[in-house]
Amino acid sequence: MACVPQKSELRSDVVLPVDEMEPVWVEAQKLIQGMLDEDLLPGLSVALVDRNGPLWLEGFGKADMRKGTPAGADTIYRVGSLSKPLTALAVMQMDGQQRISLDDSISRQLDGFSIRSHDAETVVITPRQLLSHRSGLPSDLRKGMYTSTPFTQVTTLLHDEYIAYAVDSVYSYSNLGYDLLGHLVEQKSRMSFAEYMKQNIFQPLDMQSSDYEVTLAMRERLAAGHLDGLVRPQPPLRDTPALGLYSSAKDLGRLMQALLLGRIPNIDTEMILEMWTSQTAKGQIALGYSPGLGWFIEDDQLLGRVVRHGGSTMLFGAEMAMLPDHELGVVVLANGAGSNKAARKLAATILALAVKVRGTANEPAPIRSPDMMAALPETPSGGYATDLGLLMVDPEHPRLCACIIERVLDMVRFDDGSLGLTPESAASLPPSYRVLGEMRFRSRTTNDLEVLVAERDGEEYVLGSRIESQPWDEVWKKRTGSYRTINPDGEFSIEDLRLSTESGVLCLHYKAPHLSDSSIRVPLKPVSSTEAVIEGLGRGRGETVRIVEVDGKQCIRFSGYMGEPIEEK
Structure with missing residues (x-):
């Protein structure tokens, strides 16, 4: 029998699982309760359906902690990218x-x-x-x-x-x-x-x-x-x-x-x-x-x-x-x-x-990502623009410089040519970067682009692309320093803009306080005396940073924001 509350306890917006779904409801509730107990979220709503209609509709926790309003299947949320x-x-x-x-x-x-x-x-x-x-x-x-x-x-x-x-x-x-x-x-x-x-x-x-x-x-x-x-x-x-x-x-x-x-x-x-x-x-x-x-x-x-x-x-x-x-x-x-x-x-x-x-699960079958099978792996070398910041790999010693946290980490070479952090280096990482210690690093060339590939738990991920070391216009060095946002959007602005050079790489720094307390640092590739492209692959990469003149000042223009240089006292 399905576990169904008495009619007096049943809210009108709830449909509990039919008999065959009772184990789903029982096991899922354990996970849900754990999430609520750990304060991972205040409330949530679930709908499980098949082609014949709803199998399970229910809310858990609070739709509004301040008012104490319970969450239900009819609770309305901002659903973002759904x-x-x-x-x-x-x-x-x-x-x-x-x-x-x-x-x-x-x-x-x-x-x-x-x-x-x-x-x-x-x-x-x-x-x-x-x-x-x-x-x-x-x-x-x-x-x-x-x-x-x-x-x-x-x-x-x-x-x-x-x-x-x-x-x-x-x-x-x-x-x-x-x-x-x-x-x-x-x-x-x-x-x-x-x-x-x-x-x-x-x-x-x-x-x-x-x-x-x-x-x-x-x-x-x-x-x-x-x-x-x-x-x-x-x-x-x-x-x-x-x-x-x-x-x-x-x-x-x-x-x-x-x-x-x-x-x-x-x-x-x-x-x-x-x-x-x-x-x-x-x-x-x-x-x-x-x-x-x-x-x-x-x-x-x-x-x-x-x-x-x-x-x-x-x-x-x-x-x-x-x-x-x-x-x-x-x-x-x-x-x-x-x-x-x-x-x-x-x-x-x-x-x-x-x-x-x-009882309709498939037999386990190995899954391989065709994106990763295009070329044989090689030992990585040089700088790579990744979501974990600029990573500089020296395969000769070997060691890894994680520029965003300013750490030089010892590595070990494995028989297949991949590199990984030593246990001592992995243990020294701050919590948000310990994932580096769980990875083996390789490089591959795909679509004429060298990428840094990480293997973790048997799966491969593209971390980023290699930065080509090449001379760039000296005028960019004269622009290093801090910039003030002059067209802010209140508390949702980008602020604390800064240009710097690190290991010969031009970098843009900025903060988005509404998203994170940390400073974001991305490598730039100058393509002209007034334009530079954020290096790397994926979201937020490939975008152009420009230098424009405003009231006689060389200002940074990035994603619609404008930053004027802050003169040093």
Whole structure:
């Protein structure tokens, strides 16, 4: 028998598991309670569905710690990047109606779009490339991101920006790409993006708790965002089609059921399957990701194909995942800063339990990433731009300089030519960098680019790309020093800008206090006397830092922000 509360205890927004799902509910509750007890998040909501409807809808913890409001399946959260799969559905609808072409240049379809390039006069980008994060666009325009600026302004703002990568060369996640797609939907539908979504997605699927603005009817069920256990105000967000959706677990459960049934208005089953098919281009550096159209596609040894997307804003986390082969879907929404990791862990656990209960798990099969098998490994040497900062590898001694934490670490060479930290060096690392001690480092050449590859727990990851040591214009050395942001966005600004040279590499330093207390340091490659490109691969890399003259001063322009030099006293 399923464990079902008495009717007097059952809230109207809760559907508990059917008999076969009772073990899922029991085991998942243990994990959920542990997360709540450890203060990983204040509250969360879960929806588990199959093609026949909801299997489990329930909320746990508090939607608002200050008011003591319990979380339920109808609680409304800011879902962050779970907005992107819905924006993708709108684009697919209009492609099916031949109002948008997935494979025609966006500049021929979206009035007013243009962007600069260091290598070519004209950049040709298609909606398909925007949907699958291979357009080469910058990841974000940080200036104005946390303001009420209309997202349609991004089209104009990009006129003064540069492409980060050549189209189809590197996977690079971009919120800006989805702003352009939302703007395209507006222009082609001749209605606001929010109204189009309401009429063509939300209303037909009975998603009554989903919108891009919080209505009066939604407000009483709105979850508060929390940081360090305290309720914090939700900042505005410019990038509506990428990040701006408010929704509930129950609504997103309805969406997943419709997708599993192939019953999305004006989208046939073949188009849904296309969205769930990897779009990685031949020769593209995939960085371990396999994006479809609005989704990420993963292969699990036991579960098979996983179609998923995560969501994260400063005060919320989310995960939505489906197993098409098992006709199951789950969404987890949470209301704590950094709770996206907990949401993803819980969603994966629930799906694994549900598949196990139904007895439909696959036989284990080895999974290899084709992105990593293109060339034989070599011993790394030189400087690499990575998400862990600038790493300088000296294979002769051998040792590793982790510039961001200013440590020189002893290494050991293994029989296969890979390098790893000695136990003593690994033990000396600060907690946030101890992952370096768990890695073996190799280099590979893929798509004519040398990359640093790390092996950890039997899996390989691209950490970054090699920095080519070459002379650069001496004028940049004269610009080293500190800069003051002169066009701030209040508490959401970039500040403490600084240019420095480290081991012969030009570096940009800055702080984003709303995201981290630490200073961010990235290596730059000057491409002219006034322009330098952030080195490395992936999000935030490839973007251009420019020197512009303002009131006779040589100022830094970065992601829309302007910094003037601070004169030394």
